[in-house]
Amino acid sequence: MEGAFLADIFFNSILNSIKDVFFPARCLGCDAPMHCHQLPLLCDRCRELLTPILSPLCTCCGMPLPAGRDHLCSTCLIGSFSFDLARSLFLYQEPIKSLLLQCKFAGKLTGLATIGSLTCQSAVVGQLSEPEVVVPVPLHITRLRSRGFNQSQLLAAACFPHWRSRIKVDLLQRHLQTVPQTSLSGRARRSNLKNAFSVRCPQLVQGRDVLLVDDVFTTGSTLSECAAVLLREGAERVEAITLARAL
Ligand SMILES: [Zn+2]
Numbered sequence: 001m002e003g004a005f006l007a008d009i010f011f012n013s014i015l016n017s018i019k020d021v022f023f024p025a026r027c028l029g030c031d032a033p034m035h036c037h038q039l040p041l042l043c044d045r046c047r048e049l050l051t052p053i054l055s056p057l058c059t060c061c062g063m064p065l066p067a068g069r070d071h072l073c074s075t076c077l078i079g080s081f082s083f084d085l086a087r088s089l090f091l092y093q094e095p096i097k098s099l100l101l102q103c104k105f106a107g108k109l110t111g112l113a114t115i116g117s118l119t120c121q122s123a124v125v126g127q128l129s130e131p132e133v134v135v136p137v138p139l140h141i142t143r144l145r146s147r148g149f150n151q152s153q154l155l156a157a158a159c160f161p162h163w164r165s166r167i168k169v170d171l172l173q174r175h176l177q178t179v180p181q182t183s184l185s186g187r188a189r190r191s192n193l194k195n196a197f198s199v200r201c202p203q204l205v206q207g208r209d210v211l212l213v214d215d216v217f218t219t220g221s222t223l224s225e226c227a228a229v230l231l232r233e234g235a236e237r238v239e240a241i242t243l244a245r246a247l
């Protein structure tokens with residue numbers, strides 16, 4: 001068993017050396033040539049541009065705060081969100097923006113391994129409760145067909161390989177093809193999402209801790225609506241993680 005494992009490591013290191021010689025790695029942020037294919041595939045300059053979201057932040061929605069200790073932001077003080085906790089790894093800016101946009105619109109999935117490796121190195125994941133069920137935010141079937149994949153599902157699998165068996169893809173369903181939340185405000189956002197989601201098998205969430213996964217936290221209203229539906233169906237706790245947060 002151990003012999004097979006060592007042979008695997010040996011084989012992979014030979015394969016990677018061959019790959020480095022014949023297919024030189026390029027930074028996924030700026031396309032600069034790199035010395036090797038070691039993850040994350042980001043050059044030093046792009047790594048410096050990464051802005052992790054650390055304290056001080058809102059203890060509920062994870063919004064970065066200008067100074068002081070962690071505390072509830074004004075939106076969370078009035079209980080605007082249904083989720084129990086939300087966290088994002090990085091600010092939505094380069095090189096994360098390029099990584100996600102490539103994954104979302106160009107169908108280039110090579111960035112997923114890099115995103116997975118950044119998640120692995122992030123301290124933010126340690127702030128989450130261990131979930132019993134992991135739920136990627138679903139796309140409407142029309143959008144899923146035109147894109148061919150749900151980026152949140154791919155992110156969940158890339159970022160949490162150790163929880164792969166807990167990822168439930170069809171558990172949450174999206175019935176309405178909503179307009180982007182950023183184009184709306186206040187009441188329009190809530191009515192845009194009203195009845196947009198439902199839980200297919202409520203018994204799978206009843207009494208369970210659920211983790212929602214999405215790419216970007218923009219207004220938080222989609223994650224909040226998903227959480228509301230899951231809690232209504234009996235989930236014990238709903239937390240949310242996104243790779244990036246737009247400010
Ligand atoms: Zn770069």
Ligand SMILES: [Zn+2]
Pocket residue numbers: 058059060061062063072073074075076077
């Ligand atoms: Zn907040």
